[in-house]
Amino acid sequence: MAALPGERAALERAISAIGQSRARLIRTLAEGFGDDAHDLDPDQEKQFRDAIRREQVTLGAEHKQRAEQLAHLQAPKRAARPADSAAPLQALLLVDGDLALVPEEIQRRLYNAFELEIRYSRPREELTLRVTST
Structure with a gap:
């Protein structure tokens, strides 16, 4: 069964969007809190960074899943002997x-x-x- 062009394009768009989200998370983590830094105590700062790290792990897993789906769609099909x-x-x-x-x-x-x-x-x-x- 061949992959539908729309299915492939949707997966490629999803992979691209995940990559952009991951880049935004990394920038947010690197930039820190900006002007609001003085309003956060150390526990709040840790919670903020931990939440970003959890989201990064989630996005990484989703990216891997979508990439595997795309690879499966692109793999040549062969009849099982x-x-x-x-x-x-x-x-x-x-x-x-x-x-x-x-x-x-x-x-x-x-x-x-x-x-x-x-x-x-x-x-x-x-x-x-x-x-x-x-």
Whole structure:
């Protein structure tokens, strides 16, 4: 499925807007408080700087997400061969490690890819896991 030109353009605009927002935040942090500096106590100043840093982290994550979406749209599509479809499952079966140590974002993508369903029956104290591999 090819990317719609509007979809690509919207992502490019969003990435540009995020970049501009990040630049404004950095300028604000660098410039400090201007004429209002004498009105802020040290705790207020720290709260101000912490809020800017949190927003910078949020914008960074959003920028990364949009860039990944754009890269996905621009990536050439290829048909999956039968041998390719079993590869992720085979690789998963060979993993020897604690999935709790894997970053949450990667866990979510993995669980979504295999349509993981977990059901717990409290009366029977039974856990049922179901995955789907196509």
